[in-house]
Amino acid sequence: MKQFRIAIVGCGNISRMHFDAYVPHPDRIQIVAVCDTVPEHVQEIQQQYGVPQGFSSLEEMIQGAAWDVAVVCTPTHVRKQVVDTLAAAGKHIFVEKPFADSYQDAQHMVDTCQQAHVKLAVNQNFRYHYPFEMARQQVAQGKIGHVAAIVHQDLMLRQDAGWRIQQPRHALAIMGIHWFDGFRWILGDEATTLTCALNTSKAIQCTGETEAAITIQFSRGTLTSYVESFSSPRDRTETILIGDTGELVLTYEQMQLFDRDHRKTPREQWENPYRGTNKPVASFLGLDQLLTAIEQDAEPANSGRDNLKTVALLDGAYRSAETQHPVTFREGTPL
Structure with missing residues (x-):
């Protein structure tokens, strides 16, 4: 080595x-x-x-x-x-x-x-710190069938300081960049359309947005709904992958598999080895x-070339919020 x-x-x-x-x-x-x-x-x-x-x-x-x-x-x-x-x-x-x-x-x-x-x-x-890589493997193995939808919430009370609070792009630039990349990584697929709305809460001192609501359509049909908040008194971060034959539920700590025979308790459960202090x-x-x-x-x-398609989603979200229109992509590249 x-x-x-x-x-x-x-x-x-x-x-x-x-x-x-x-x-x-x-x-x-x-x-x-x-x-x-x-x-x-x-x-x-x-x-x-x-x-x-x-x-x-x-x-x-x-x-x-x-x-x-x-x-x-x-x-x-x-x-x-x-x-x-x-x-x-x-x-x-x-x-x-x-x-x-x-x-x-x-x-x-x-x-x-x-x-x-x-x-x-x-x-x-976050491909590893959050269990995106674990989910990617299960999806690739067909564990839940075709992923019809992703529902993601990232709610927290977060007050940054220094240069970050002076930037016109805030919550999505800080956390959205992780989630956009994670959706792409799990699915091995690229977006075709994205819509976004932004808001800024008076509870947080910053120039840019603290709240975001985003919908993304991927080329193989997966519909993703994502909500970000930096002003929520109660922390909650959860990603739900809804497939034809099952459902994966991701948190920082673990990933759980549910299906029709296991709706209240998971069929399988995995701890995330890169959580917390292992970040x-x-x-x-x-x-x-x-x-x-x-x-x-x-x-x-x-690579930077791969990450262009993640930045395209981040940039597209801000563009959609500004124009109040959907943003479209071809193979992950903005049109």
Whole structure:
């Protein structure tokens, strides 16, 4: 197994999940450098995780340290410039989500990395942290037959701070990007139409939306209904997959299978091994997919090109809410 030298761009809160994910795997990952425009953040990370080199800019880190892959933990609105700089330096890139603020920016970054012959992957860690991968396997095996509908609720009381609350895109950019990707991942299918309505609750301090109601039609007929709330006093996150012969019910903790003979108690039940405090493991799995793709000169399942279709749903939701009209897609690409 090859060891890769990793540099982390951005030392904010989300970066700590990445450090916690990679430090237990020294045979695979050696974190050699970090950079952030706030020197105190760099110093804190170096002291806490023992990173040997710290820099105040990306350009300084490119010139001053030897490394193979960048993990980008910057705010989304500065990511395009960061990816451009990394690609020009010939660095492979693992980027936080949402990958981009717009489909146009995401397409630009994918094209830039392709032209530079570097690989680009996205940390869609909820494919594992939430039991989407478990459901994908059961659906692929025909455990519930054709999936006629997905009903998803994500309700919480969430007050963010800092740069996030200044952005015009809020709840969907933070959480919707996970769920859009999860629906695609479970079904192995792409959307054909999407409608969205947004609202902002006075209970939460932010510029963007706190509430969303979305309907998505997929090409093989699955109808998805999704509600997001950042102002709900009561937390509830649940995904119900309704199939011809059964039903899967997903929460962060577990997945349950029901059918006509088992309507009140599950026929089968699985615990999610990546739940709760095991969340960093899901990010390691994502990065390792990229590293394996580099070794094999292949495209990872979580590639930037694949993630374009997730960003298309996010971007389409905002466009539908603004125009009050459905957004249409062809093979996951917006029309």
